[in-house]
Amino acid sequence: MSAQDLLPTDTTMGTLTLKVGDLALMSTYYATALGLQVLEDGVNVVVLGRQGAAVIRLEEARQLHLPQRGEAGLFHTALLFPDRAGLAAAVASAARHPLSTFVGSADHLVSEAFYFSDPEGNGIELYFDRPRNVWNWSQDERGNRTVVMDSLPLAPRDYIDRHLTEDAASHAVSRSASIGHVHLQVGDVDLAQRFYVDVLGFERTAGWHDQALFVSAGGYHHHMAMNVWNSRGAGPRKDTLGLGEVLIRVPAADEVAALADRLSHAGITSYHTGAELRFEDPWRNRLRVAADGQDGGIA
Numbered sequence: 001m002s003a004q005d006l007l008p009t010d011t012t013m014g015t016l017t018l019k020v021g022d023l024a025l026m027s028t029y030y031a032t033a034l035g036l037q038v039l040e041d042g043v044n045v046v047v048l049g050r051q052g053a054a055v056i057r058l059e060e061a062r063q064l065h066l067p068q069r070g071e072a073g074l075f076h077t078a079l080l081f082p083d084r085a086g087l088a089a090a091v092a093s094a095a096r097h098p099l100s101t102f103v104g105s106a107d108h109l110v111s112e113a114f115y116f117s118d119p120e121g122n123g124i125e126l127y128f129d130r131p132r133n134v135w136n137w138s139q140d141e142r143g144n145r146t147v148v149m150d151s152l153p154l155a156p157r158d159y160i161d162r163h164l165t166e167d168a169a170s171h172a173v174s175r176s177a178s179i180g181h182v183h184l185q186v187g188d189v190d191l192a193q194r195f196y197v198d199v200l201g202f203e204r205t206a207g208w209h210d211q212a213l214f215v216s217a218g219g220y221h222h223h224m225a226m227n228v229w230n231s232r233g234a235g236p237r238k239d240t241l242g243l244g245e246v247l248i249r250v251p252a253a254d255e256v257a258a259l260a261d262r263l264s265h266a267g268i269t270s271y272h273t274g275a276e277l278r279f280e281d282p283w284r285n286r287l288r289v290a291a292d293g294q295d296g297g298i299a
Contacts, residue, residue, distance in 0.1 A: 005262065007201040007248075008255050009218030013179040014247030014290065015047070015054040016077050020120060021241050023060035025099075029119055030056055033097035034079070034090055034126075036177075050177045055079065059244055066121060067240040072185050072231055072283035074243035076115065076123030080180030087112070087128040088163035090177070091156060094126065105159075107152040110135045110221040114156060122242060127180060135221065146206045147221045149214075182246050183225040186283050187234035189213050192226040195281050199266045201259065223248075237284040245286040253291045 020026040027046040030036045036048035036055055049055040056077070067073050081087040091114045094100045103115035103123070113127035136148040186192045189210050196202050202215035205222055211229060214222035224246075228234075250256060253275050260272045263279055270279035276290035 005201055006203065007217040007259075008250055010251055011217035011223065012249045013182060013223055014249045015049075015057050016179050016182060016246060017057040017059060017244035018074075018077075018122060019061040019064060019241050019244045020058050021060075021062055021064065021066075022120070023058055025119055026058050029097065029099055030058070033094045033100050033116075033118075034124075034177075035093055053176070053178065055177060055179060057244070061241060064239060064241045067238070067242050070231055070234060071240070072187055072234040072237050072285065073240070074122055075183040075185045075225070075227060075230075076125045077179065078113075078125035078127055078181045078183065079177050081126065081128050081177055084112070084128050084159075084163040085165050086177070087114075087126060088160050090126050092160050092164055094124075095156065095160075102156070105154040105156050107154040108149045108221075109152070110147060110149055112154060112159070114154075114159075120241060123183070125183070129180070129221075132219075140207065144204055146204070147214075149206055149221065181223050181225065183227070184243075184246075184281075184283075184285055185231040185234065186226040186228060186281075186285075187231060189226060189228055191282055196224060196226065199262055199268065201262065234283060236282070243285060245288055248287065248289045249292055250289060251292055256289055256291050259289055 023046060030048050031038060036050060038046060039049050039054055040047035044060040046058045047054050081090060094116050095102060099119040101117040103117055105114045111127045111129050113125050116124045118124060137145055138148055140146045189212065192213050193204065196215050197204050202217055202224065205216045206214040212225060212227040214225045216223045256275065256277050260270060260277050263270045268279060270277050276288060278288045280286055
């Protein structure tokens with residue numbers, strides 16, 4: 001793949017949209033359990049974030065049902081914290097909340113991560129990145145450069161005891177947080193690679209046999225991931241609660257236009273406004289690529 005077919009190195013993840021059945025319950029959960037602030041409170045939409053930057057957009061969809069196990073969709077949304085103290089404060093807050101479900105934790109070598117489920121079963125990862133200069137890279141069997149990751153034990157209580165300072169606990173909301181990556185459930189990893197790498201323009205950074213794929217722009221460990229652990233063979237999604245839209249940010253409209261050309265060449269239908277592009281992956285997961293400053297940060 002040539003450089004012009006890749007997403008730009010400073011690509012980032014934007015606001016993630018969830019369709020929810022109980023807007024009041026879910027917005028209260030994300031505010032109290034994760035310390036997010038309500039930035040927009042509409043009739044059927046609530047946007048939450050940190051320090052004025054949107055993170056999660058909740059759309060009420062009472063008529064929809066929860067997805068069944070085995071369907072494609074969201075595996076988890078990953079909130080990235082700039083320091084261990086901020087992460088420890090968020091983990092402690094989420095763990096205390098009566099509607100949180102703790103799923104697990106792991107030292108991934110490139111990051112330290114804690115996993116929860118929200119009241120409607122959407123996966124959440126809270127994590128901190130180790131500095132890039134301590135990440136290790138190797139080559140896979142195809143000669144591709146891959147980041148070395150693992151899932152080593154990481155004890156939540158010890159982590160909180162070591163890193164939760166009084167300042168972090170009392171000023172947790174003032175610390176920034178952003179969507180670091182989005183992890184999807186898909187039906188087939190090879191098809192995911194053809195779409196997300198060969199067409200969309202991410203680079204493959206890691207894989208787990210035919211079970212999982214990790215992709216990124218600019219040498220990050222991963223901006224997106226796809227797995228078949230619960231969803232092998234899944235077809236296109238039904239309209240359900242859960243994942244609404246994944247937003248990917250690029251620096252300028254030129255990159256949006258270049259992607260529109262790649263999608264058209266691949267026969268993938270998209271809606272292009274000039275500043276942003278809307279389309280679906282093979283499982284009908286909705287994606288939007290927008291130039292920075294063109295979406296008001298929350299749409």
